[in-house]
Amino acid sequence: MVAVVDAWITPFGKRRESIFDLAKESSLPLVRKYRDVVDFVVVSNSYSGEFNGVSGLNNLISTYLSLEHVPSVRIDNTSGSGGSAVLVGKSLLESGTARAVLVIGVEKMSTMRTREVTSVISSLLPPRERSVGISVPSLASIMTKEYMARYNARREAIAEVAVKNHRNGAKNPFAHIRKEVSLSEVLSSPVVADPLTQYEFCPISDGSASLLLVRDEDALSFTGRPVYIKGIAMGSDSSHITDREDLLEMRSVRRAGELAMRTSKVDRVDFAELHDMATILEIVEAEALGLLKRGEGWRSYLEGETEIHGEMPINTSGGLNSKGHPIGASGIAQLVEAFHQIRGEAGERQVKDARTGLTLSMAGFGNSATVAIVGDEP
Amino acid sequence: MVAVVDAWITPFGKRRESIFDLAKESSLPLVRKYRDVVDFVVVSNSYSGEFNGVSGLNNLISTYLSLEHVPSVRIDNTSGSGGSAVLVGKSLLESGTARAVLVIGVEKMSTMRTREVTSVISSLLPPRERSVGISVPSLASIMTKEYMARYNARREAIAEVAVKNHRNGAKNPFAHIRKEVSLSEVLSSPVVADPLTQYEFCPISDGSASLLLVRDEDALSFTGRPVYIKGIAMGSDSSHITDREDLLEMRSVRRAGELAMRTSKVDRVDFAELHDMATILEIVEAEALGLLKRGEGWRSYLEGETEIHGEMPINTSGGLNSKGHPIGASGIAQLVEAFHQIRGEAGERQVKDARTGLTLSMAGFGNSATVAIVGDEP
Numbered sequence: 001m002v003a004v005v006d007a008w009i010t011p012f013g014k015r016r017e018s019i020f021d022l023a024k025e026s027s028l029p030l031v032r033k034y035r036d037v038v039d040f041v042v043v044s045n046s047y048s049g050e051f052n053g054v055s056g057l058n059n060l061i062s063t064y065l066s067l068e069h070v071p072s073v074r075i076d077n078t079s080g081s082g083g084s085a086v087l088v089g090k091s092l093l094e095s096g097t098a099r100a101v102l103v104i105g106v107e108k109m110s111t112m113r114t115r116e117v118t119s120v121i122s123s124l125l126p127p128r129e130r131s132v133g134i135s136v137p138s139l140a141s142i143m144t145k146e147y148m149a150r151y152n153a154r155r156e157a158i159a160e161v162a163v164k165n166h167r168n169g170a171k172n173p174f175a176h177i178r179k180e181v182s183l184s185e186v187l188s189s190p191v192v193a194d195p196l197t198q199y200e201f202c203p204i205s206d207g208s209a210s211l212l213l214v215r216d217e218d219a220l221s222f223t224g225r226p227v228y229i230k231g232i233a234m235g236s237d238s239s240h241i242t243d244r245e246d247l248l249e250m251r252s253v254r255r256a257g258e259l260a261m262r263t264s265k266v267d268r269v270d271f272a273e274l275h276d277m278a279t280i281l282e283i284v285e286a287e288a289l290g291l292l293k294r295g296e297g298w299r300s301y302l303e304g305e306t307e308i309h310g311e312m313p314i315n316t317s318g319g320l321n322s323k324g325h326p327i328g329a330s331g332i333a334q335l336v337e338a339f340h341q342i343r344g345e346a347g348e349r350q351v352k353d354a355r356t357g358l359t360l361s362m363a364g365f366g367n368s369a370t371v372a373i374v375g376d377e378p
Numbered sequence: 379m380v381a382v383v384d385a386w387i388t389p390f391g392k393r394r395e396s397i398f399d400l401a402k403e404s405s406l407p408l409v410r411k412y413r414d415v416v417d418f419v420v421v422s423n424s425y426s427g428e429f430n431g432v433s434g435l436n437n438l439i440s441t442y443l444s445l446e447h448v449p450s451v452r453i454d455n456t457s458g459s460g461g462s463a464v465l466v467g468k469s470l471l472e473s474g475t476a477r478a479v480l481v482i483g484v485e486k487m488s489t490m491r492t493r494e495v496t497s498v499i500s501s502l503l504p505p506r507e508r509s510v511g512i513s514v515p516s517l518a519s520i521m522t523k524e525y526m527a528r529y530n531a532r533r534e535a536i537a538e539v540a541v542k543n544h545r546n547g548a549k550n551p552f553a554h555i556r557k558e559v560s561l562s563e564v565l566s567s568p569v570v571a572d573p574l575t576q577y578e579f580c581p582i583s584d585g586s587a588s589l590l591l592v593r594d595e596d597a598l599s600f601t602g603r604p605v606y607i608k609g610i611a612m613g614s615d616s617s618h619i620t621d622r623e624d625l626l627e628m629r630s631v632r633r634a635g636e637l638a639m640r641t642s643k644v645d646r647v648d649f650a651e652l653h654d655m656a657t658i659l660e661i662v663e664a665e666a667l668g669l670l671k672r673g674e675g676w677r678s679y680l681e682g683e684t685e686i687h688g689e690m691p692i693n694t695s696g697g698l699n700s701k702g703h704p705i706g707a708s709g710i711a712q713l714v715e716a717f718h719q720i721r722g723e724a725g726e727r728q729v730k731d732a733r734t735g736l737t738l739s740m741a742g743f744g745n746s747a748t749v750a751i752v753g754d755e756p
């Protein structure tokens with residue numbers, strides 16, 4: 001397997017810098033240290049064409065990093081690009097194709113207005129569903145209503161996801177929204193997709209995050225404290241939401257989680273970074289992964305169990321909800337948070353005795369999911 | 379290493395089908411046979427957002443193939459996406475991440491007019507060079523003039539690349555332009571980038587090509603005649619053309635070729651599929667790869683050496699020049715041709731005793747290049 005031996009991230013938010021400068025900002029600190037050993041660059045990005053009028057992004061970035069002699073590719077899997085890029089990086093290393101892979105996640109979205117961004121992202125939906133008005137927020141609405149009805153879940157519990165994630169994000173110097181919000185603020189803010197309100201969806205952000213990946217056996221020659229990827233797996237599901245028997249099931253997430261746990265021989269983790277594009281998703285994902293009990297996950301939010309000092313801390317970084325969701329960067333940023341947690345470098349957000357963690361990078365509304373289990377041992 | 383155990387291709391050209399239907403047309407024949415074993419789908423595509431208003435292409439295609447449970451990613455490296463996708467596929471297999479990888483290359487370009495397509499593709503150039511009017515055709519013009527001046531090469535020799543490739547394409551039922559052209563027709567057609575004329579550039583095409591890749595040791599359980607990838611390597615160079623000391627050097631191509639030859643322990647091949655986006659490129663690439671003698675390559679075209687029955691057959695498929703260049707499909711289509719040649723299934727285009735071949739999939743104007751060496755033995 002492989003290890004993360006260094007990691008860096010830019011502040012997320014509405015940034016003035018170009019997509020190239022954002023990518024450099026997160027990767028140059030790594031390149032300065034490891035220029036001579038990086039022998040593959042994997043760029044995680046989905047929409048440079050649509051948002052920035054740029055193609056061949058991987059080659060342009062490596063040229064700007066003066067790594068023009070180093071092979072590179074761009075990996076796209078929409079919101080789940082980061083997890084896919086790490087899975088490809090791991091495969092390049094384990095197959096002997098590369099020895100040190102620089103993974104750069106980047107997206108620059110604020111070039112467009114919210115309405116245009118939503119339209120671009122809707123291009124991931126099957127034309128048949130797009131044409132009848134299904135959108136990602138409308139799916140979150142349906143999921144919320146179904147979850148509340150089936151499990152008698154309280155509306156406040158779902159809103160608490162946003163309260164907790166904003167509280168965490170306020171402690172994260174790289175988060176987009178660094179401000180706490182109260183439960184009543186969340187509940188009374190404008191409704192985006194009934195019953196979910198504005199604070200319950202991630203903002204539109206620019207940002208970049210980078211990792212240096214090497215094989216386990218090489219890790220200690222880079223740092224005394226590598227963070228090992230103990231298992232990583234991808235699950236998949238139909239892009240036709242109408243084909244799914246149960247919207248709450250999240251088959252891709254469950255399957256990726258089971259495979260990653262099995263490979264890593266880990267049966268519980270000390271913290272998790274999940275794909276909380278909407279509040280409801282964090283709860284349903286945590287249940288699909290077995291982090292919270294099925295149908296009971298919402299109760300954990302009322303009881304503080306998912307807080308930084310709770311029994312199962314989720315999204316200590318602030319999550320997509322508060323940290324922001326620059327599409328191609330998000331999955332990489334989750335691993336940056338895990339890297340800091342496991343090394344005990346998470347400052348105010350530090351989880352006590354964090355030795356193993358889980359990250360979930362997800363595409364679309366769960367048509368693809370990559371779960372990584374990380375830890376302080378191989 | 380890995381092997382191609384099955385391959386399929388659509389006719390290239392201006393197609394009425396959607397990008398999804400094109401992808402299905404090339405991949406469904408493979409999926410029908412191997413549905414139960416395919417455990418990863420790699421989609422090679424660069425511009426589905428720009429040309430088709432589609433994102434998350436890999437998940438949509440796998441859903442339409444009823445492979446919704448199979449993990450997938452999209453690999454982009456502009457014109458060189460195909461080679462990159464095969465390199466990623468090989469890494470997924472060799473690392474044990476997958477056992478049978480379906481690689482689908484697809485691009486649907488005819489949704490736009492030529493001028494718009496050119497503008498989209500120019501988005502791969504560094505902004506600094508794009509802003510001073512550099513374009514891919516203008517680079518081909520500079521390269522042609524430099525080559526002719528340095529080596530006293532005859533203009534006719536360069537045009538002969540198009541004559542030969544159209545002759546081959548006329549024999550290929552999947553080629554976009556199935557019509558022979560004479561030397562005088564090539565020379566007298568409208569100039570696109572002085573001195574190169576219209577027939578010397580690839581047309582704008584739609585199309586798709588698919589491969590099934592497995593590990594060497596599994597290959598014989600799929601087919602009695604696998605085509606083995608004996609070596610595959612990627613080379614890279616600056617995206618700033620103005621940073622290259624010598625435009626004729628094609629460092630990425632040379633480096634990828636050297637590495638692939640070394641891995642495969644092959645010192646000569648029986649045929650090659652090169653990236654002839656413009657006629658001059660085929661000659662300069664063949665020299666960089668050592669297939670033709672440096673500075674003398676042009677003479678081979680006057681003497682018929684690169685014809686199907688010559689000493690070093692190049693682009694028996696018709697090449698990008700006549701077969702067409704649907705960006706994400708091109709690198710995969712080259713391997714489809716190699717698959718047919720080595721299995722003796724190339725019909726009128728069959729090279730005698732074709733046991734080893736080389737394919738070159740290239741991005742931009744050589745900022746990335748992937749060379750594969752294939753053969754009838756591991």
Ligand SMILES: [Ca+2]
Nearest residue numbers: 236237367437
């Ligand atoms: Ca999928």
